[in-house]
Amino acid sequence: MKYGLTLLALSTIIAGTAMAEPLLLKAENNNLSLSIYNQNLALVKDIRTADLKSGLNEVIFDGVAERIQSETAIIYGDGIKVNEQNYSYNLMSYDNILRQYIGQEVTAVRINPENGKNIIEQATLISINGSQPIIKTEHGIDAEYPGRIVFDKVPANLSNKPMLTAKLNAKNAGNKTLNLAYLTDGLSWKTDYVANVLSPTQLNLTGWVTIKNESGIDYENAKIQLIAGDVNVVRNSFKGRGMVMMAKAAVFEEAADNMAYGSVEPEAVNSYELYTLPTTSTIKNHQNKQIALIEKTDVVYKKEFNLYSPFYFGNYAADEFEKRHPVITYVIENKSESNLGISLPSGTIRFYQNDKNGNLQFIGSNNIGNTAKEDTLRLNLGDAFNISVSGKVTKIKEKEINRKPKKNLCHQVKQLKTFDVSITVNNAEDTDNTLVFTQNMPQGYQIVKENIKGTEKNATTREWQVPTKKNSKTDLTFSVDIPFELQVCD
Numbered sequence: 001m002k003y004g005l006t007l008l009a010l011s012t013i014i015a016g017t018a019m020a021e022p023l024l025l026k027a028e029n030n031n032l033s034l035s036i037y038n039q040n041l042a043l044v045k046d047i048r049t050a051d052l053k054s055g056l057n058e059v060i061f062d063g064v065a066e067r068i069q070s071e072t073a074i075i076y077g078d079g080i081k082v083n084e085q086n087y088s089y090n091l092m093s094y095d096n097i098l099r100q101y102i103g104q105e106v107t108a109v110r111i112n113p114e115n116g117k118n119i120i121e122q123a124t125l126i127s128i129n130g131s132q133p134i135i136k137t138e139h140g141i142d143a144e145y146p147g148r149i150v151f152d153k154v155p156a157n158l159s160n161k162p163m164l165t166a167k168l169n170a171k172n173a174g175n176k177t178l179n180l181a182y183l184t185d186g187l188s189w190k191t192d193y194v195a196n197v198l199s200p201t202q203l204n205l206t207g208w209v210t211i212k213n214e215s216g217i218d219y220e221n222a223k224i225q226l227i228a229g230d231v232n233v234v235r236n237s238f239k240g241r242g243m244v245m246m247a248k249a250a251v252f253e254e255a256a257d258n259m260a261y262g263s264v265e266p267e268a269v270n271s272y273e274l275y276t277l278p279t280t281s282t283i284k285n286h287q288n289k290q291i292a293l294i295e296k297t298d299v300v301y302k303k304e305f306n307l308y309s310p311f312y313f314g315n316y317a318a319d320e321f322e323k324r325h326p327v328i329t330y331v332i333e334n335k336s337e338s339n340l341g342i343s344l345p346s347g348t349i350r351f352y353q354n355d356k357n358g359n360l361q362f363i364g365s366n367n368i369g370n371t372a373k374e375d376t377l378r379l380n381l382g383d384a385f386n387i388s389v390s391g392k393v394t395k396i397k398e399k400e401i402n403r404k405p406k407k408n409l410c411h412q413v414k415q416l417k418t419f420d421v422s423i424t425v426n427n428a429e430d431t432d433n434t435l436v437f438t439q440n441m442p443q444g445y446q447i448v449k450e451n452i453k454g455t456e457k458n459a460t461t462r463e464w465q466v467p468t469k470k471n472s473k474t475d476l477t478f479s480v481d482i483p484f485e486l487q488v489c490d
Helices: 002-017 094-100 238-261
Strands: 023-025 032-037 041-052 055-062 074-076 080-088 105-111 118-129 132-137 140-142 148-150 163-170 174-185 187-197 202-213 219-228 267-269 272-276 281-283 287-300 302-308 320-324 327-333 347-354 360-368 376-383 387-406 410-427 433-440 446-450 455-458 461-468 472-489
Touching: 023 041, 032 187, 041 055, 041 187, 074 080, 094 118, 105 132, 163 174, 187 287, 202 219, 202 347, 281 287, 287 327, 347 376, 360 376, 387 433, 410 433, 410 461, 461 472
Parallel strands: 023 055, 032 219, 187 347, 302 433
Antiparallel strands: 032 041, 041 174, 055 163, 074 174, 080 163, 105 118, 105 148, 118 132, 132 140, 187 202, 202 287, 219 272, 219 281, 267 272, 302 327, 320 387, 327 376, 347 360, 387 410, 410 472, 433 461, 446 472, 455 461
16 A cells, blocks of 8 residues: 555656656747858857746757757756757758658558559568668568658658757746857858949949858848957867857847947947848848948049059169059048048959940959958059050169278178169050059168159158159159178189
8 A cells, every 4th residue: 555655656746747748939030130250150149939837848949050050059048947958950851751760660652564553562661771761561671662652750850940959947937038049150241342433532332241141041030240350269169169159149139239220330349340230131041142231422532553663773683664554553541531431341342433425334343351440441453554654774873882801812892883763654544643653672772862752661662653644754763872792802
């Protein structure tokens, strides 16, 4: 009698603590957020609700990314403690269903070659060879069955979408908010800019962000934030990923309120730039989506023509060059005074301009890196067709400064050479232009004279701004002293 009561009590305890059927949590509208980095990485933050009972519960997050970094997943909520979480890679496919049915009875269907009708028979699936089932029927074992296998149901542990399962303890029963956050590969973004040249000094600049989704699932009505900058991610450490995950979750919490204001002005977060897109968007798997990011009008720019001199003023230096075409350079100061002054994520800028008949023409492109406010963009678009530059060393004078005797009838001689240089710029365009002529110099050089005042960029570089009138030629001349040391033996 006592033993029977003990069993009854034990069975009552087990029944009272047994876990109910798992709760399947579907994605909820407007409760999904993405923080996408431009290095094939994204932070997914998903909020779902569940009616939990007090104590142990099992929940299934339906539809998480196939390329999830499962060790980074975090589930949290008020009064919730997570005991265990598992990511299911068993997606529904013919091969996966075959594996699940090994050792079980299935229906085998083949076609009668005489009348074309189906022959249906019961069989046991004993093994598979790749995707080829090996079955046992009343006739024996068939390793090359010519028909198809029909299953009576889908195995319970297979799904048409990836799932994250968690066992968690709820302090109190009731409708609870569960927060899921994880890192996933397969999401990335890049920026493309369109610069529409309006005049010799102004252009309109539009920036488009292209988001690429190869993560394995669709993201419906997601709030989207973009992080510009290279975030360090530890790819081979469980602890490292978890720490990165927690840091990024905090970033999401801090920036989430900006969504309501529809601003794409960047926000500095931990020395990165964060762009919050103003509206939610749906990004399908295997989709490239373009979203407007930046729109700036009447941006001030300066157009330059740059040429680096081939002269190097050595003992055996070349003394002449002809018809070198300078590089066309658009210079944009990233300042509010230039109607810009916004952090620009890296990308490609393509320039367009209308011809005299009003037809839009592509005039060149270049890449930029992440560009902070107050930085200067110098964008080379190609060589100028109608501007050419020729140069010549017209005269070289040598003067000995000092001579010191050395052993074996040799002397250490210091010389000073003066190079007279003439540069001619031929501007065959219908507009006045400026050529920036840059000359590398040996250490210790001294300018003796110059007809256009130059600027010393550093100890070994000098630059001249040469203004040129339309359809005319302009000369730049200068003389430079260069010190030399050599050993002379009698």
